[in-house]
Amino acid sequence: MENNHSKLIPISSFVAGSLLGAGIALLLAPQSGKKTRRDIVHLGKITKNKAEALQLQLCHACEDWTDKVMEEVQEGIGRSRQWTEKTQQGVFQALDSAKDFVQKEIRSVLKAQG
Numbered sequence: 001m002e003n004n005h006s007k008l009i010p011i012s013s014f015v016a017g018s019l020l021g022a023g024i025a026l027l028l029a030p031q032s033g034k035k036t037r038r039d040i041v042h043l044g045k046i047t048k049n050k051a052e053a054l055q056l057q058l059c060h061a062c063e064d065w066t067d068k069v070m071e072e073v074q075e076g077i078g079r080s081r082q083w084t085e086k087t088q089q090g091v092f093q094a095l096d097s098a099k100d101f102v103q104k105e106i107r108s109v110l111k112a113q114g
Contacts (some may be wrong), residue, residue, distance in 0.1 A: 011057075015050050019043070 022043055027036070 013053060015054065019047050019050075 023040075097103075
């Protein structure tokens with residue numbers, strides 16, 4: 001989870017820096033306006049493709065993260081159910097023991113009176 005995020009920061013920084021540098025170079029280069037516009041369009045297409053690739057990576061990272069969270073939630077629910085069943089069995093056993101004890105004491109008191 002943290003690993004995917006830490007990988008995306010350098011990638012996005014590199015892409016942004018590359019695009020900024022390329023844009024500045026295009027604007028400052030001594031060439032015709034037509035060629036500059038064509039280069040800017042080309043740069044725009046490259047930027048779009050890189051942005052789409054980065055978006056896809058981010059989407060996959062989010063899907064992986066949500067899948068992992070769902071697995072952990074399911075495991076937690078399973079552990080909770082097991083704990084509840086064990087606790088419930090222990091409570092029922094304790095109640096049965098208490099019931100037996102009370103019945104035994106009632107018989108003992110009735111014998112002592114009778």
